[in-house]
Structures are given as C-alpha cells and as structure tokens.
Amino acid sequence: MASKHSKKSAPVQTVKTVASQETEVAKSAVTTAVDNCDCSNESDLFKPTVEQFKQSIVNHLRRTIGTSEKKASNLAWWQAVVYAVNELVFERLTQTQATHAGNDTRAVNYLSAEFLMGRLTVNNLCNLEVYNTCKDALASLGVDINAICDEEPDMALGNGGLGRLAACYIDSLATLKYPSIGYGLHYENGLFRQEIRGGRQVERPDSWREYGCPWEVCRPESVQEIPVGGYVEDQVAPDGTIHKVWHPDHIIKAVPWDIPVVGFRGSSVTVLRLWESRANEQFNWDVFNAGGYVDAQEEKAASETISKVLYPNDSTEAGKMLRLTQQYFFCAASLRDILRRYNRAHHHDYSAFASKIAIQLNDTHPAIAVAELMRLLLDEEGLNWDSAWKIVTDVFAYTNHTLLPEALEKWPVYLFERLLPRHLEIIYEINARFLDGEVARKWPNDNGMRAKLSIIEEGPCRMVRMAHLSVIASRRVNGVAEIHSQLVREQLFPEFAQIWPDRFCNVTNGVTPRRWLLACNPGLAELYNEVSGKDWPLHLDSCAKMRPFADKPDFQKRFMDVKYKNKVALAAEIKKLCGVEVDPHAIFDVQVKRLHEYKRQHLNLLYILHLYRELLSDPTKTIVPQVFIFGAKAAPAYTLAKDIIYAINKIGERINNDHRIRNQLKVVFIPNYRVSLAEKIIPAADVSEQISTAGYEASGTSNMKFAMNGALTLGTMDGANIEIVAEAGEENNFIFGLSVQEVQDLKAKGYNPWDFYNSDADLKAVLDWLDTDYFTPGQPGALSSIKRSLLDHGDPFLVLADFASYRDAHKRVEELYKDKERWARAAIINSASMGKFSSDRSIEDYVHNIWSLKSYDVNNK
Ligand code: 26Q
16 A cells, blocks of 8 residues: 655654555455454445555555564554555545535534544544454564554643543544534643652653654645734724734744544544644744844744643633633634635635634633634724624634633733734724623613623733633533533523523533444444444444343343453553552442542542441451542642542552451552543443532533443432433432532532531541541641641532432442342443433534534545
8 A cells, every 4th residue: 555655754743745645456355354343344435455454554664664574663563554544544534625625515613722632543443444454464464453552642632521522523523424623732742641659640741742643744735824912003094994903023833733533434534633833934034134043042932832732721720821822823823724715715705604614612712713703804804893793603602611610711901912912902892892782782781780791800900701702702602411501501601691592502522432432342342233233333322222131141241241351451451550459350440530629539539538447447347349440630730639649649558558458448540541541441440430519510521431331320410420320320320419409509508517527427537537647657647638628628519518428329339239230230221321422412413503514425536
C-alpha cells in the first residue's frame, strides 16, 4: 500500500503531507481474519488482506520511517502501523469531503476547548474492521500488537467528562455520516501527567507529541490570521453612518492540524481541526526592522504561548488573560474557516448561511464566538445589525455542563478592553438591545431584573457573564441529563426560560459503544456478537436481546468469566503500577473521575475507614473481600482535593500492609488516570461508584461506560444515574442518599454536620481517626483538613448526611455479591439495558431537536 514515492518523513513536529493515496496492491481482497472486530463485509470500504497489511507496514517502516524490521523499536512499529491505517482513512476522508462539497450540505461545527481523544490506533483498527488483520500481520513479523499499541501516547487534550463527551460525539457524527467538524485547540501540552510521590500528587508536563503524532496532518493552506488587542476607531462615512475600524496591535497566526476520525465500518470520516498558535513573522518583521529584535522575540514567544498548555481545571480559572485569549483564538480561527468554506460556494451571499451552518458551543468556553461572528458579519462582511443578529441567533446552540456557581464563566471587563475592544462594544450592544427589548417588555421598569439578566455583572470589578451571552444568542440551550436540564431551566436560568420557553431542552449524554465496549472489552463484545448479531455497535438497543439470557446459568457463567478475565488483567496492571497484590475474586469497587468535593471521593474513603475499623474490632470477622480502586486527578491549586488524594494513598498504604485483616480489604490509587487506563479499568469493575451529592453532577458519563460493561451502580439519584437505573432497574443497582429535593430542603432548613457527627458513633470514630497519626506515623493532623472541611467548614456537599445511607448500600453490595447467580443476573441486565446511552442516540437527539442535519452516504469512487 505504501507508495513507491512516499518520502521519509522528517522527524519531530514538522509539517507532514498525506501519504500518497496511490496503492501498490490490488483492491480486490477481503480480510481473511474473522473475529468480533473484523466481522462484517457490510461496508464498501477496501479492506486489505493480512499479507497486504503486512507489506504496507513494512514499507512504511522502511520508507516512511527509515528503519528496518531488525532495528525497529516498538515506537517505530507503531508509527508504521498508523501510516498503514492512514492510507485507508485518508482515502475515505477525501471521499467524505467530496460528497459533502458536492451536495453543499448543512453541517454542524462543534466548538470545544477540549477533545479528550485518548489513543486512536485500536479504535481506528476496530472501526475499520481490520484489527485482526493488523494483529495477524504484526504476528507474522514477530511483533505483538498489544505492545505496539501501548506505545501510543494518549491525546489528553481535555480535563474530563466534557472533553471526552466531545470525542465520543465526533465518533458518532462520523459513524452516522452527518456532515460535521470538530474545532478546538492544538495544545502542545495536554492535561498534566500525575505522579504520586510520598502519597501526594505531583504534576508533570504531558508532551503528547514529543516524537510527533502520526495521526495529524498540518494544513498550511488553511492558516488564519487572528488580530488581538489595540483600539477601535469610529470612522464617519460621508452619509453620516459610523464604521467601526479595529486597529489590533498583534496578529497571531493560527495553524490548523487535522485529525481524521473514522466512523464505524468506515462509514464516513469527520475531521477534528485543532488550531496551533504561531508568531506572525511578517508582522514581527516590522518590529525587527525597527531595531526591536528582542521585542520581536518576546512577541513570538507570547504568540506561541497561546496553545502551549491546557488549563488543568475542570471548574474555573478566574480572570486569566491567557485562557480568554485561548478561547478567542480558536473561535476566531474556526469562524474564519467556516466562512471561507461557506463563501467558496456562496460568494458572500449570507442569505443561506443559517441553513447551511450550525454551531454548537460546548459549554461557555467558546461563547466569545458569538461576538466574533457578529463582528465578522458587521465589520468585515458589511451586514447590518438586524441581519447579522438574525444569522447569529439561528446558528448557535449552547450546551450547559454545570450548575456549580463558581464554574459559570465570567470575565473581567478590563480584560476585554485590553484584548478584544471591538467585541466588548458588540457585547454591550447585544446587552442593551436585550435589556431594552425582551426584558423591558416582560418586566417594565424593573431594574432588579435588568441587573440580574444583564450580560454585564456590575460591581467593583465589572464582569462579562458568558452564560448569559450564550443563552441570549442561542436558538437552543440544553442540559446533559433530564434532571440537569430541568435544573438549568428552573433554577439556573428561570427568567430566560420565561422569555424563551421553547429554547430550553434536554439531550442526555451518551458514550460511543465502539470505544467503550467493542474495543475495550473484546470478551463481552464477542458475547454480544453471538446474542445480538454483529451490528450491535451501531444499534446498541439490540443489546436488550441479552436480557432473556440473564437467568440462564450457563450464560451467567460465560458473562462472569469474561468479567473475571478482565479482573485478572487489571490485577496485573495494578501490581505493575501500584505494587499491590489484589485478588481478582474480590469485589472490584471503582471510583475513577476528577477529584472534586461534590463527587465525594471522601465519602467513599470514610466508608473504607469504617470497614477497616469493623475488621480491626473483630479479628475473626469475615467479609466478602473487597478492593477499592481509585483514579483521579486534582486541579493543581485545589488543596483539599489534593489532600484527599494524599489521604487515599496513606490510608491505602496502612490497610494494604495490615496482616490482621487477612487481605480482605485493599485500597489502591492508580496514578495518572486517563482514557487509556479507563479502557482497562472499566471492563474489570464490579461496582461503579457514582456518589455525587444529588443536584451537582450534571450527567456523568463513566456511569454509562461501567454499566455497559456489566458493573452495578452504587450511586445517588443524580445526573444520568437516574436514567440509568430507570433503564436497568433500581433492584439491579444500589441507590442511596438524599434526592435533589431533599438536598435542597436540608440546605434551606439549615444543615448542621455536627448533628450527624454527634449522633453516629461510627461516623464520629472514623472522622476522629483522621486527626491521629495512625495513617501518617509521626505526623498527626496530616489528614485533618478533610475532617475540618466536613465539620468546621459546613460540609457543603452533605457527606455526613449521606454517610449512613451509603454504609447501608455497601452492605447490600456485599450481600448480593455472595449470591453469584443474582449478581450475574443484575450485571447482565445492566449491560443489556444501556442502549439509550449510546452517543449515537445523543447525536440523533441533537440532530432532530437542534441541528436539523441530513446524513449522506459517502461515495466510494
Ligand atoms: C473554565 C474556565 C477556565 C478554565 C477551565 C474551565 C473549565 C474546564 C473544564 C470548566 C469546566 C470544565 C469541564 C467540565 C466538565 O467536564 N463537566 C462535566 O461534563 C460532563 C459531560 O457533559 C458531565 O457528564 C459531567 O457531569 C460534568 O461535570
């Protein structure tokens, strides 16, 4: 497959061209491999034989990378595999783009500051149904596919749920053949790599493309120039009209890198376009000529800083100029790209713009795009305000992902004045028209309401409220689970919902079953192939066909054998990463997610302490062996979250080495939790901990992944947990704790954590334990901050209020686990009931309720 002419690629981070699409091999053969990944001949896509794939890999190894089979490192083998896969992908990409251009299709542009893609190799091989072809090809060369695929760094260009959701949606958009593109930032450093030293989190840079990323292609022909700073001049035209002229003081170059995302069975390819910031040499040249060599270098460094690093917070980073610059930078570049493509067909006639373009704002991070599109239409394209505003409000839609007040983005006005003076004027104008229009009509002369709904928050430091801007400019505003959408409508934006009742809707999140079942759990995928037929990754509802098997002992055994094998594999990984021996027969109880007080990892920890105390107080006591598995990164400045990580590690250390409890309890913290680890952990879980305070977790998405893979949910009635247990049955899961309403009532009444501390001896004992040096010998008080937050600081997330109920739920877990048949039955029913949580269903909801897209079969010729 490799072209005779394919060049040896230059080493690191250089511009790379697409490998030649010329193929040396005939396009006649079909794959010889049969298994769950390479299962169908459904697609019209060319599939190489094992021999052809082998040749392609070897050719790339020799000619693209410049090494030989004898000398090649695992990294080189991996690169060669990627280049071989790319030949299949790029051809499909070209066909997809030609189909869309030929039909002048309407497309969605998904704007997101984060895309947490993880690794792409196994996923792409599975989606192209050539995994086994590749495995056999490599085996015939004496190379193990697992070792090769483990070389791939994660693309960790996101913090957590929101970023991974964007990645799942791109996968579904490609699979469902909807014209679409993802736009984001090409961070040089993704989310930090977490090391644990002495039990504490240490952050290290993650340079995911240190040795180049063979999936991405630079597109120099689509570079954009992005102005920033400066001032606005009012120019009066002869007819008296005022023209706004922005004189920026910097121009930054936006360089696009494309990552093709291939749909299942190669249905179509969607592009993820990530913008890298570079200095504008031309612009700098003037400074240089004026004798400002050092200034020019400084400016170059400043420009290139923009896409250097992903902010590692999953809530807020208040008032950081660089963060606002990042947001503006990628939105401005993306909008120019959108306009350029639109104008190729429409020649600056904007009458069809809103019928061709939908733009989705993934939270408020890209909200500045609203002002930028207005600016482009008004100042550069010469539209009047009303026409421009009509277009904007027809095009944008906004997804809210959080109710936490501190996570609602606000930017100081003074930052806008410095960075985006013209955008600030436009925001003022949008605001004035809104307050004097909709607000004045509904609440005449009500200054309180004006202040409440204004985009500008008044005060000593005036702020721009990005959520208000997003709601006002969007045709749809959606939450990410039923309960969350209800709270968005009723509690976060009630007045906006009064003005525009039809604007608010729900789209419950989903996850791609290709990555989160087919690719990460081949054993279970094989069972689904048998029971549901091989199309289940496209129609996850068909997994319901497994439900009748839930009562059959032989099927239960097969299902639990798959789980057991996955647990054995995870146990080996835990040994490797943590040095802790765990028994795969024990309950694997897992909580993996960002560390946040509202997610309540410390509630889990309090229960572990309680269980440990029980074991110590009665040395003869026998329990079902349990392994508590954690994975979590904390925002680097979030001290309490880091203290909780420290506590998990220190408590784990003590428990794991305490022979008195006879290995009945183990606690492991797996460092550097990320997508590729999730793919190993989730298929091995028995219990999925989803224990946020009700009303705080917008949706959660790992809850869906766990249930799909046959874990039982131990959770609160929060986010998508509610919908998950509605599908899978409360009786097959362990629901506990206060409901959203009860949380609100308790808070309204005045919650006093001391009441719980004083009335529950058990709870008191475990909290007091934290003040001793039992877990941190010689350092009493090293874990006290957790206790303080729960008592002196008011326990804002009601950990103590839910403790007793959580403890009871855990006892139910133990009881059920003793009954192998009933547990197996519940696990099967959970997995078989997750059809709703395929991201394909979510995307269809977006398409029907928000985007109005048509899908297009991609021509293969
Ligand atoms: C904001 C400003 C400055 C710096 C960072 C940020 C920032 C970055 C990331 C704010 C929020 C995030 C991420 C939020 C997030 O991941 N939310 C989660 O979204 C998931 C997908 O909808 C939900 O399932 C989770 O419930 C929600 O917490």
